[in-house]
Structure formats: C-alpha cells, structure tokens
Amino acid sequence: MPKVNYRLNALVDARLGDGDHLAGLARVAALNGATLIQYRDKTNATRTMIEQARAIGAALADTGVPFVVNDRVDVALAAGANGVHLGRDDMDAAMARSIMGDTAIIGLTVKNEADAEAAIASPIDYACIGGVYETLSKHNPDPPVGLLGFARLRAALLAAKPDLPVGAIAGINAPRVAEVVAAGADGVAVISTIFAASDPAVATRELRACVDGALKEAAR
Template sequence: MPKVDYRLNAIVDFDAIGPDKALGELALAAVHGGATIIQYRDKNSPTRDMILRAREIHAAIKATGVPLLVNDRIDVALAAGVEGVHVGREDMAVADVRRLLGPNAIIGLTVKNELDAQAAIDGDIDYACIGGLFETPTKENLEPIGFEGFKRLAAIIRKVKPNLPVGAIAGIGLERTPLAIEAGADGVAVISAIFRQNDPQAAAKGLRDAVDEALRVKERQVKQA
C-alpha cells in the first residue's frame, strides 16, 4: 500500500499567497476541504522565517493526520519536524535526502522529462509529481508538457513502479482535474485553485470531489474492460 494519499496536494506557496495571510489557517481550511497532503513552498524567505512558518502550518494540521512536506529545503523540514520534503532536479539528491530524513519520511520528486522519470524509477521516493502541464500564474513554465507529455512520462515510471503514486501539477483547476485523472494521474497538486479563492475550504472540497469522482469512473472502466 502506498505511503502517500496523493489525491489532493495543496501547496501553500508563500510567494504566491502573500505575507498578510495566516498560513496555518489556510492549510487547515484546505485539509478540512479534503486536501490529503500539504506542501509548504517558499523560495525567497530567510531560513529562520521558513522554519517558523513550517512549524505554524504543522501545528495547525498535525491533529488531522495529513502530512506536511517542505519544498526543496531539507534543513527546514528537519528543524520543523515535518513529515517529509518535495525535491526537484536541482535540489539535494534523493539518496542523500533519504539518508538524512530516514525511512519513514515522505519524499516526493518533480518529474519534467525522461531523465527525471528515470530518477523517479531509481530513487527511493514515495510519489512523483509530473509537470508543469500548463501555464500557471504562480510559476513560469517555459515548456508546458500538457496531458500528452504527462501520459508519456507517467508510462515510463509505471512500467517499473506501477504502484508509485503519480500526480499532475501546473495550471490544474476544477475543469482540468477530471482530465488529469483520465490521463493517468492519481491526484493533482494546486496552489491558485485553492489558495487564491475566496473560500479555500470550499475550493478544496470541489477539487477533492472531482478527483474522487474521476477515480471512481476510471475504476468502473477498468472493471468493465
């Protein structure tokens, strides 16, 4: 059984959300709406500030059992005592992350191309997140891969690791969520579709419902095939 329930990864991006919001409250709202992972991403803040924010978010959601991951920063994850990290091609190698965080930590990996897909196969990771699929207001994607690119990279990974959760990221909102699941995703990772909405909890619920329904449809199709 996979360690990670990847159906809805709500990314608390400090740069996108802004300094005037209570990140712990936003994260908890997303969890109450159905987020199954919370990820804290912060590219520009001082390390001490990042640790304090990670602790704030972790304290807010800890009782729910939903894990908190820190994007990129293994040192912040260690200091804040969270459940894991999400890394990419320019971050610490997965083998080093695993050695530092131990066997129980959750490690996610960004996959953008075939080399990354091979790294997902070779690495001791708990999920892969493929993208960016589309343009997004929170992060520039120079070469969006779309659903066809997602299918190609997911197929490479699943040929060797059929049970590894694989998510889709970038430009995924409510309308594209069923299409992402249809393309083979186990779930979606979002920022704006939750945290730039007037009611983050309701937005998360809509996305989670869409994921669950799309997964049910896929399951029925498999049984009928």
C-alpha cells in the same frame, strides 16, 4: 501499500501571506479534503522558513494530513515536517532518504524523461509530473508537457514502479481534473485553484469531489 495519499496536494506558497495566515490556509485545506500539504517558499530566509513551517505543522497536528517542505531538507528536519519535495536542482533523493529516514515522505518533480529515469532509480514515495498546463503561480522555463507528455512520463514510471502515486501539477482546475486523471494521474497539486478562491474551504471540497469522481470513473 503507498505511504502517500496523493489525491489532493495543496501547495501553501509563502507569497500567500505570513506564517499565521499560511498555517490557517493549510488547516482549512486539510479539513476540507486535501490529503497532502506542501509548504513552498522560494524567497524567505531560512529562519523565517523554519518558523512558518513549524506553524503549519502545528496547525495540521490534529488533522491527520501530512505536510512536506519544498526543496529544503534542512528546513523540513528543523520544523519537524513529515517530509520533503525535491526538484532537479535540490538534494539527491537517496541522500535525502539517508538523512531523513525511512518514515519520511519524499516526493520528486518529473518534467522530462531524464527526471523520470531519476525517479525510477530513487527511493521516493510519490512523483509529481508537470507543469501539465501553463501556470501563473511559478516562473517555469520548461514548456508545459501537456496531456500526451504527462501520459508518456506516467507510463514510464508505472512500468518500473506500478505502486508509485503520481500527481499532476500546474494550471489544474476543477474542469481539468477529469482529463489529467484519464491521462493517468492519481491526483493533483494546486495553489491558486484553492487559495485564490473567494472561499478556500468550498474550493477544496469541490476539487476533492472532482478528483474522487474522476478516479472512480477511471477505475470502471
């Protein structure tokens, strides 16, 4: 049985605010339907990242929702996070597994066929394909894979790892959930759809309902 429920991965980006604010946003998302929280920070010093990650962990402690740290195995370990999400330029997933242990959650970004092959060969708990659409949340030198590209990469992963949860990321909002799930997604990863909304709690509930509905329809 998969270790990770990837229905709704809420990415708490450091650009959204300071540690206490980020922790509060993470808690709101977790209490309203997010199934995984990811802390992403591309700019702050390591000490600050650890402090913010610890604050997020404390805010989530009674929610039952796990959280992972983007890119940084050292920060994840120091903060007591549940795991780490790795990209192509980060630590090798097998090395991360050897350091973090079998109970850690390890996710991997997949952008192309080479990434898919790496994911198949790696001891990971989920993969996230994208960007599927254009996004303003992150500078991405790679063009969007689109729905057809997502479906192709998802099929390659499914053939080798049929139980691996696979999410979709980038430019995903409520109206797009049905089409990415129809293309094979087990869930979605978002930032602005939740955290740029006027009411993140409502936005989280609405997006989770869309994911649940789309998965139910896909299972028919």
